[in-house]
Structure formats: structure tokens, C-alpha cells
Amino acid sequence: MSASDLLALHALVFPLPLHFGRLPRRLHQLVLTASSKKYLKWLDKSVRAALRSGLKLPHDSPKAFFHAKIFDGGLGIVTLEHQVPLMKIKRIDPLWASNDPVIREMLSTDGAESLLARQREPSRYGGVQVTSGESLRTALATDLHSSVDGRGLRESDLVPHQHQWVAEGTGLLSGANYIGAVEVRGNLLHSAVRAARGRPNTSVLCGACQRLRSLGHILQVCPRTHGSRVARHDRLVALVQSAAGKAGWSCIREPAIPTTAGLRRPDLVFHHPDRPTYVLDVTVVVLTRCFTRCISHTTYSFTVQLH
């Protein structure tokens, strides 16, 4: 591929995120032409390099982060190496049912049989045979969620709509904020622990509290960022309150509720004339904790405390 082709490829995926959907145009050409596995692999590598450069991602970003589905925690970029052969088979298979003598004659030639045999040979991803789009999705998601950086994304598909911003963008995010949000989502932001990979003698301790200075520590634990965490929490509460108000709910913020277990002060209590009253506590959970367990734990604690 020439430099101009590479630039064209680069233009297909940039500027992010609105051009994510334009890659399939090139995909159509690849499906209809002879394209070797080596060439497709090279194209995938070029796309990842372009994304790494544009999104300022570290060189050791997991490969699966680029290609896993958005609702599985990835960026949803097409894996040409695996998807083009699958799409070719999907196009060729209906030809076997054709009664056209010319098509049947073409399919029986040695060249056609050899080409079909090559396309039908299942590719492999991480030891898993890719025989369908679903098996590819599972292999990519498993690879991403088993990596150190991607393990916090393993329950992403429980809240698929919360990941749509990656593909669609939003007027609330500037380009720099979008890049930062992608880095935080993928656990790819710079931290002492990340920078020390492969460098055993590098210090990984936080200067403020002497714990491991990982991204999780900075975002959730460190006393240095306590003020920012409180501000983040308050902004989320205000966002939920505003959205609920627009939907016709009355909200009381941080009411003092006496219970048998003592005074409780939940973030929000929602009233609606035609619906039950809801109590809501907003929490940003640690990546490594089970999302469903966090939800059930919060629900259970309020049930006990309020009755």
C-alpha cells in the first residue's frame, strides 16, 4: 500500500469518533477483491497505529481494546484479518444454490475450489477458532477482559447504552476530553504502575500515601484527589436530579432520614404522584469490583436502614 493509500486509510478513521462508521466502505472493496491474510493483517496493524497516534494511546494498549465491540468495552474497530474472510464466505455460499450453468462451471474450476478452500479455513484469535462473527466477538471480549488494562470492562455489556458515546461522540466533549475519556475507560492513562511495566527498579509508590500509584488509586483512593472525587460525585448527583426533574419527578437532595440504625442521608429521594418513591445514592465504583454486586449491596443496605 502506498503512502497516499495509508493516508486515505488514516482519513477513514479520523477524526474520531464520528468517522468510525466509515471503515466499512473500504471493507466492501476488500471483500470483493483478492486480499491475502498477510495484507489484511498489515491493514489492521496500520489502523491500530493510526488510532494509537490520534488517541495518544500507549504502545502496549491491548490489541483487543481496538477491536472488541463497543458494548464489550472496546473501540469497535473492524478486524479485517478475521471479518473479511467471513464476509467472503457469506457472499460465496449462496452461489452453490444457483442454477446458472456459467456460475456452476466457474465454481467447479480448480482455481475456484482452491480459493474457496482457503477462505473456509478458519482463522484463529488467541487460540480460538473464528468460525462466525459471534465467535470472534467472544474471543475479542475474553482477550480484553483477561488483560490487566481491560479487566474493569468485563461487565460493560450490562449497560451497553453507557458506551455509545465512544462511537457517536457528544457535543459535551471536546476532542481533548474525548481522548482523555477513552484513555480512562481503557485504563490507558499514564500512572506510575503503568510506566513501571518492564522496569522492575522504578518506584511505583504514591508520594502522598505510599500506596501503589495506579490509575485506580488516583481516581478512587488517594487523599490528593479527594476534593476532585467529591466534586465528581456532586456533579453526578446534580445531573441525575436535573434529568429526573425534566421527567416530572420532584427531588429532595440529601434529606436527613431517622432510622432504627441511626440518621441516614441519601443523595436523592424522588417523588411522583403516580409512582412509588425512590431513594438513590450515587456511587462511582472501583473497576475491579463486581458491578452487579455493588448494585445489590446498595439496594440491600437501604432496605435494612429505612425500615
Ligand SMILES: [Zn+2]
Ligand atoms: Zn496516594
